[in-house]
Amino acid sequence: MGRQCRQRRHQHHHQERQGYRLTKDEITPTPELVIDPVRRDQQLWNLFLQDSISLVENKLTLTLGSKFEHNSFTGFEFQPGGRLLWQASKSQVLWGFRRGRC
Numbered sequence: 001m002g003r004q005c006r007q008r009r010h011q012h013h014h015q016e017r018q019g020y021r022l023t024k025d026e027i028t029p030t031p032e033l034v035i036d037p038v039r040r041d042q043q044l045w046n047l048f049l050q051d052s053i054s055l056v057e058n059k060l061t062l063t064l065g066s067k068f069e070h071n072s073f074t075g076f077e078f079q080p081g082g083r084l085l086w087q088a089s090k091s092q093v094l095w096g097f098r099r100g101r102c
Contacts, residue, residue, distance in 0.1 A: 011054040015065075018047045042072045061085045 021044040027035045050065030066080040083097040 013052040
């Protein structure tokens, strides 16, 4: 008896978002409030990447992604994450996630 082989095809859905923010602060000192430096420019760069992979069509989806960020205070950071979604029925969904901070 021969074995039947099914080719599994995973569907992907990619997302990408990016951003930049420049904040300029200038504070006028008073006798009650002294801030040093009185002027400061802060930059924030970020990138978010995510891919959703359909493992079992309309039933099980794995989503992996990460946020990458560079800011004036802490430098480079990234926050990876993953989520598994199970569509139990048309009206019920169960999902779990894991996030990391690096």
